[in-house]
Amino acid sequence: MKKMRILARDVDPETGDVSYFKAGHTSRLEAVKGERAPKPPTKGQKAARRRRKKQHYAGCRPRPLFHTSTPKLHEDPAERFRLKQEVFANAGNRCVYCGARYPLTLDHIIPLSKGGGWHKENLQCLCAPCNEAKADMMPYEQAA
Structure with a gap:
């Protein structure tokens, strides 16, 4: 069995129980409540999100160049x-x-x-x- 590094811990104020968040946990809820983490998005969902972002930013002007030199x-x-x-x-x-x-x-x-x-x-x-x-x-x- 692989040893996992502890990233953080949380103390429940009511019961005093301590739960540790370890590397590999996908959400805090999973570690605290023992619930299952939501499924990762599918390829189709990711593509739809990219299309929505592209549509949203289509009307925006381009950002200025950050490396332009100006007098001090x-x-x-x-x-x-x-x-x-x-x-x-x-x-x-x-x-x-x-x-x-x-x-x-x-x-x-x-x-x-x-x-x-x-x-x-x-x-x-x-x-x-x-x-x-x-x-x-x-x-x-x-x-x-």
Whole structure:
């Protein structure tokens, strides 16, 4: 008989029974309650799931490339300020979404966390409430 490595243990608060989860158990329920684990999906079910996923993502725009190089403007405050003033001037010192004039912030259309960069085409002028509502969403993730 093969020895199995213990991965975790669970203590039942009512009875004080200890049950161990071992490698090879397919679900926690099986280890705790002694029930049988659900059957794995068939090839047909897997194919149907892949088709549904493909259909769901068919209308989405492609994700940006994450390895694009952009200038390190956060290291040069003067260059960053100049770029910020240029973006604000192009937007007419108004929020792009709601048209508010105050308080304006600089926003990345494609967020830095998702591969966006510090270039003029990726920056826009938003008021603080609109910028907070946008958060780090991509343009196609926002509600229309």
